Amino acid sequence: MRLAQLVPWGTALASLAVSPTAAAPNADTSVYHDAETGFTFTQYFGKYSLNNAGITYRVAVPSGVAANTNFDVVVQVVAPNEVGWAGLAWGGGMTQNPLAAVWGTSSGGIISSRWADGHYLPRTYAGSTYQIFKTGTKHNGTHWQVTAKCSGCTSYTYGSSGSVNRLSPTGSNRLAFAYSATKPSNPSSSTSDFSEHSVIGFWNHDFGSAANPTFTTLVAKNLGTR
Ligand code: HEM
Structure with a gap:
């Protein structure tokens, strides 16, 4: 059996990519450079079972984003094939924030x-839109992986007062995940x-160590057509 069939993409090398000086002090994430797409991500491994099975959530950010502006991100989710859908709450x-429900097909x-x-x-939400990349979206005998650009995931209006929340492009953001073993009814x-999910979890995701100076070029390169 080939190595790629045994480990999800990147997990074997993930610990080598951690830079002790780069991470925000309160972050639960590590730095991961994805050779396939060229992005530098920060990643969190969300465990959903007692045998340590989990879903990897990666985020990449453009360099040089000013505070209090809207910015795009690239998200990459890697999950064992037993995961029916994986949720990400920005x-x-x-409630009251952009959610992503992600699954392999x-x-x-x-x-x-x-x-x-x-x-x-x-309900479906038009305030954030995802463009799935051709490169970085795939599956093998053990895992599925989806990579996409999101516009509208890092800024949103919530509550009846119309308050706006913006994620920090340089600091840590509190994210949440959800896991279900059941596939969507119409995948x-x-x-x-x-x-409904059977497991949820929360973590602090360091966006500052996920800055990519060539973000726009990499998006265009990986988008392709699907
Ligand atoms: C059919 C779809 C869904 C149903 C029926 C559902 C139902 C629920 C329920 C009943 C709770 C409260 C649990 C408790 O208090 O013990 C909850 C919490 C939660 N759900 Fe969902 N959920 C759904 C989809 C999602 C999705 C797509 C996400 C995306 C990440 C998500 C993320 C969360 C999180 C983070 C919590 C805990 C924090 C909170 O209550 O805001 N859920 N959900």
Whole structure:
């Protein structure tokens, strides 16, 4: 069996890529350089089972983003094939922030942009949009991986007062994940229904160590057509 069938992409090298000087002091993430797409990400391994199975969440940020502006990010999710859908909450909770529900498909993967006002199936959300990359979206015998650019994930309006929350491009942001073993009911559709998660988790994600000076060039290179 080839190594690539045994380990999710990048996990074997992840610990080597950690730079002790780069991480924000309170972050739960490590630096990971993805040779395939060329992006430098910071990553978090969200465990969902007692045998240490987990979902890897990676974020890449453009360099030089001014504070209090909207900025795009690249997100990469790597999950064992047993994961039916993986959730990412950009504001660190289920309600009143942009959510991503991510799953692998036989032809690649889907990221469904969602929003929840309560603890029930989140509705589709047009405030954030994902463009899935051709490079970096794939599956093998053990894992699926989806890579995409998101516009509108790092800034959002919440609550009845219209307050705006912006993630920090240089510091740590509190994110959350959700795990379900059950596949969406219509996996080929980004508007599919899906059932509730069985595990959730929270962490501090360092965006500052994920700055990419050639962000725009890399996005264009990896986007391709799918
Ligand atoms: C059918 C879809 C979903 C249902 C029915 C659902 C339901 C729920 C329920 C009932 C809770 C409260 C649990 C408790 O208090 O013990 C909860 C919490 C949570 N859910 Fe969901 N959820 C769904 C989708 C999602 C998605 C897509 C995400 C994306 C990340 C998500 C993230 C979270 C998080 C982070 C929490 C804990 C923090 C909070 O309550 O805000 N959920 N969910």
